[in-house]
Amino acid sequence: MGDGPGGRRIRRTSAGLPRGRVAVVTGAARGVGEALSRGLSDAGMHVALLGRETATLREAAASLSGPSICVECDITDRAALADAARRVEAGLGPASVVVANAGIAVSGPFDRTAAELWQRVIDVNLTGSANTARAFLPQLTATRGYFLQIASTAAFGAAPMMSAYCASKAGAESFALALRGEVLPDGIQVGVAYLHWTGTDMLTGIDDHPVLRALRRNQPRPARRVHTPDQVAHWLTRGIAHRAPNIYAPPWLRWCQPLRPLFPALVARVARRELRGHREDALSSPAEVLGAGGRADWDSHSASRSAHPPER
Numbered sequence: 001m002g003d004g005p006g007g008r009r010i011r012r013t014s015a016g017l018p019r020g021r022v023a024v025v026t027g028a029a030r031g032v033g034e035a036l037s038r039g040l041s042d043a044g045m046h047v048a049l050l051g052r053e054t055a056t057l058r059e060a061a062a063s064l065s066g067p068s069i070c071v072e073c074d075i076t077d078r079a080a081l082a083d084a085a086r087r088v089e090a091g092l093g094p095a096s097v098v099v100a101n102a103g104i105a106v107s108g109p110f111d112r113t114a115a116e117l118w119q120r121v122i123d124v125n126l127t128g129s130a131n132t133a134r135a136f137l138p139q140l141t142a143t144r145g146y147f148l149q150i151a152s153t154a155a156f157g158a159a160p161m162m163s164a165y166c167a168s169k170a171g172a173e174s175f176a177l178a179l180r181g182e183v184l185p186d187g188i189q190v191g192v193a194y195l196h197w198t199g200t201d202m203l204t205g206i207d208d209h210p211v212l213r214a215l216r217r218n219q220p221r222p223a224r225r226v227h228t229p230d231q232v233a234h235w236l237t238r239g240i241a242h243r244a245p246n247i248y249a250p251p252w253l254r255w256c257q258p259l260r261p262l263f264p265a266l267v268a269r270v271a272r273r274e275l276r277g278h279r280e281d282a283l284s285s286p287a288e289v290l291g292a293g294g295r296a297d298w299d300s301h302s303a304s305r306s307a308h309p310p311e312r
Contacts (some may be wrong), residue, residue, distance in 0.1 A: 016241030019044035021143070022092045023240075026075055026132055027102030029056040030293050031200035032150070035233035036099065041066045043237060048088040048095070050075070051102070053296050067092065074300070075102050075128035081135040094139040097240055100129040100172075101150045104294035105165040108287030117287060118164045120301060125168030130175055137183070144187030146243045148236070149176035153196050156256060157263030180245070193236055193247040197226045201291035222252070 023040045027033040028049035041047045041064040049070040051057045061070040069091040073080040088095060103125045106117055129149055140147060151173040158166035173192055180190035232249045239247030248254045256263075289298050 017043040017045055017237070018096055020046065021096040022046050022048060022088065022094060023097040023099070024048045024050065024088060024095045024136060025099045025101055026050045026128070027293065028070075029053040029060055031291075032195070032198060032229045032232050032236070033099075033101045034060045035229035036101065036236050037061075037068075038064060039230075039233045039237040040097070040240070041068065043241075045097070046092045048084075048092055050084055051293075052300055053293065074297075075131055076123045078131050078134070081131050085135040085139065089139060094142050095136050096140070096143040096145040097148070098132065098136045098140060098145065099148045099150065099236075099240075100132045102128055102132075103150065103165075103168075104297050105162065105290040106287050106294075107161050107165075107290055109161060110163045113164065113287035117289070117298065120298060121164035122168050122171070124297060125165070126171040126175065129172050133175075133179060137188070140183075140188045141186045146189050146191065146240060147176075147179070147183075148191045148193055148240060148247070149173070150193050150195065151176070153194055153253065153256070155194070156260050157267040159267060189243045189245070191239060191244050191247055193239065193249060194253050195232060195249045196253060197224065198232050198249070199226045199228050201293065225250075 017040065023037075023045045025033050025037045025040070025047065028037045028047075029051035030053070033049075033051070037047045037049050037060060044066065046067040047061075047064060047069075049057055049061050049068060050073055051070075052072065052074060054070075054072045057070045057072060061068045069088060071084040071087055073084045075081055085095075104121055106113055106121050110118070133147055136147070139145070149172055152165075152169040154162065154166040155170040155173045158170070176190050176192045183190060227250060235249040235251065236247055246254070246257075289295050
């Protein structure tokens, strides 16, 4: 048992999650977001699924074991997110857990990536996370809740051919760490989750680039292992239950934190070696949006811009 808003006693599940309270997951249509939504629902929480792919989002919501609501929205649109927050509170109640999971990735050389596409990754992964926090902070204040930022080991050591993704994840980590100190007096706890190789559709195509393939090949064998979204969701659910400040997926990543100053030099060394042997192939390949979720977001964004071109 625990204390909720107004001193109400909260019944917690065996996993430590507050049964009957509300969790919000962005990027919930597929991958880790969909698996985490299922795990939180199975643990007794009421889940709000936010995402861009309406049909897939509804399928994910329909598969949950408990009460849920799905809201199609673009997390880079503050007005749409504010409306989503109102719909969640009206439909399920105020959020006690909010997971900023939505993210997209682009692989390819920086100078061959369209500026708008590069910016879109930053907008979704970094600004979208901040927008999510801004929209739900009033609810989290009322429930003394928990905000979880999904980061990545891309924040440990930036990989060539992934400049926008690495920059966005490093920024998202820094945002969450800064937010943590600001909202702690309000009873809100902020966690950062560090994900490594995860078997989502975003991972498809990574090994097509020789530098990225080499970076993975040069990691120790355990570090090359690809974990399923369900396994990652299990680690995240366990961390959320403990309102953990840091969640590592897989757990052994916690031992990498003290070694972070070494990683940029190690990554640069491998990258230099591979670029010497594959420079023409690596640097001439076009930029590519990774995964069906990322392509759906980019297609929707492009269609919206075509329908409503910016004023000059």
